[in-house]
Amino acid sequence: MKRCPRCGSKNVAEILYGMPVYDDELQKKLDEGKIVLGGCCICTADINGKQVKVMPSMHCNDCKKDFGKPPILISRKSGETEDYRDIVTSIYFCVGGFFQGGDVVSISRNRDGAVVTAGWLPGDIKKFEKRQIATSEWKQIIDVLYKRLYLQDWKRRYVDPYTLDGTQWELKIRLTGGRRRNYYGSNIFPPYWNELKKVFQKYTIESMLTDIEKD
């Protein structure tokens, strides 16, 4: 079920672009808020020599924001366009409490795909495991983050100011050129939290060690 990545609302509509042909069915979907009209302007960007549509595909009826853009970064200053699959260099995910420690997974692009480092911090026993993954797997992680979890439309901070302890999480994305995208939460989780955890589940220290035992 699609949800708004900002507010979590399920009251979301598909955006229909171009000149619509009005019929009873379309009118019904418009009335129900299942479809909104996006207008006739089809914006495209040049990505590696191909023209790619860059408009959002969904609209949230509650917070009124659009989401579901393709995984393309458009520079506000220069208008330059880049595909996230080409520019993400590393992903770092950490979840845990201040006192009980937590899982850390870091995935960095290299020539053969990416290298995964999993650990447990800050406990007494600092164990780290490393594993190489193929380029296809690395690209799939980025695809899931940007296409299914709508990472581009996330807020940067999800914080409950009234709870001091509890669970903190952090997702840091590094892009080429030293650019960073940091997401952080304290006792508040983004709408796609379960899906996010699933992305990193198989790379945690626990599952990596289980895999090694199996080999």
Ligand SMILES: [Zn+2]
């Ligand atoms: Zn919303």
